[in-house]
Amino acid sequence: MIEPTSPTQIPAFRLIWISRLCAVVATTGMVVILGYQIYDIARSVHGMSIVDASFLLGLLGLAQFVPYALLSPVSGVVADRFDRRRVALMATILDFAIALALAIATFSDTSSLTLLFALAAAHGAARVFLGPSLGALVPNLVPERLLPRAVALSSTAWQFGALAGPTVAGLLYGGADWMPYALSTSLLVVSCTALFSIGPVPQALSDRETHPIRQFIEGYRFLRGHRFLLGCVTLDLFAVLMGGATALLPVFARDILHVGPEGLGLMRAMPGAGAAVVAFILSWRPIEREVGTKMLLGVAAYGAATVGFGLSTNFFLSLACLAALGAADMISVFIRSALQQLSTPDEMRGRVGAISGLFISASNELGEMQSGVAAALLHSAVAAVVFGGAGAIVVTLVWAVIFPELRNARTFAPQTREKEQVA
Template structure:
């Protein structure tokens, strides 16, 4: 039997790629609409000032993060004990329900801040199960030799969807605010169907013989003991926690750059466009040398682009800086994802993916909270500039705290493997 030379030669990977692509379009389109509506409702219906409404965007991030923080250990164990397709499909189904509720509430003019916060928390709870389950599927359907290219193709699906989703969501939102949510519901249903068409992905043998609490402890212990992996995860956590400007994009769209929801869609898509371009290059020629140093430089570039965006007052230039921000972030994501997938035993992969996902989500959602609070104190521009400088400083500190990052030349294991960590 001829061995595949590309992940795209594998049927299950192609179906999985489509599932990821359409689900990202759906969720990013929905998130753009939720963010704009929450800010608009706070300003119009609740008569809040710009700083007060910006702070609500920060609270929106907190509402999504709390279920992530509480459920991540459980989600990792679930991904290691059950069919990962089923786990991902059930979690995506929750997002379908959320999209339908938002569509109906928008059509009836029944949106309120409590409802938006509650649905955001439900979305956070669903996503905490989606991420580790889907992240752990790829190594089960793709040979190890093709994993770097598979990760790059997977990143392309994510980033391409993140380009199309906000742009399409912003456009449809301008035509009819409920259309964005109906589109999301339909695409999420298609994503579930694709997952069902992939061959079964049984849980690793032996995982059901270990108590779930012991599995949770072992997962956190595994990451804590591997300094290289710990350095990668925490670098992303703290750099993006400070440098995230995404939460404040509705403020820039409505009250600084004055480009409305359509412009917000373009601004949300710009980082993904830059990231997709880098992912395309990496899918053709994966990074192989000096991966640790390149990751550090990429995070520093991410901070610099964030700072520049905060200072820009010309919309095209702002889009350019956002695209640069996304391109730099893609390099960091590629390195971290490759290390997690290539160097983690299958019996603990769901838990490690969940912990890595928690760090990413913490940096995003808590970053939104930090941005909202900083905007209330410093203004939107001051908050973004402060965050960009903070990301650069964190990179310098982490280079000193974790010299293993600089010494990493390739994706070969940087830490000792365990035979079993169940």
């Protein structure tokens, strides 16, 4: 039997890649339009001010984060105890139902703030099960020597999806407000079909005799025992928590840059465009040296690009800053994801993935909440974005001091072989 030289030579990995791409296009487009609808309804139907409507965008992030936080202990254990393919399939089916409900409500003109927030929370619940199960499934299919390339290729699917989803959704919304959700519904059918076609995948199941809460605590202990990995995850948490500019994009699109939903789609896609370029480069030539320093520089550049976006009053300059923001963030995502998969035993990947996913969700959704609150307190969306970007740079400097392992890490290898036992 010929050994594969690339993850793309493995049929099951190709199906996962297709499933991820379709799901990301569907859900990122869906969430962008959901945010624009909430902001537009708040402004046009309820007559809210820009500041009050911006605060609702922060609450949208919170609505998605709360179910994620509550269900993370369950989702990680489920991914380790049960068939990860089936768990991912059920989560994708839930997202399909959400997209269908949004399409019907928008087509029939029955959308309301209550309904939109409820469906956003349901999407948060679906995502908490999809991330750990799908992420932990890849190492079951790909040899360890090909895993960094598989991680980069998976990130490429995510970033290309994050590029296409908002762009297409914004353009479709300009034609008919229900069409983005109809597209999401169709793409999620394709995603479900690809997952179903993979078939059973061998995996090391965790001990079913141990209580689920105890198993989740073991995942936390494992992460705590790897200071480099802990530093990576928490750096991403606090940096993105401060620099969550994307939540306020509807404000910039509607009331600052005056480019409407079509412009919003392009703006929301630009971080994905920048990240997709970097992900493609990394899938061809992965980072191998000075990984810690490069991650720190990437996060600092992310903060600087956020500041640039907040200060920009030119639409095209704003797009460039958003693309730079995504490119810088992709470096951190690649390093963190590769380390996490390479350093975690298979029977614990679901739990560690759930914890990492919780941190990432906290940084994204709570970052959106922070942006909305900051915009309300500072009475300015621009000030909120600039403040957040500067905060991300400060966090990077602090983490470089309190986690010297980040500065000193030269390659992946020394980090992936430390402390195999649970601390």
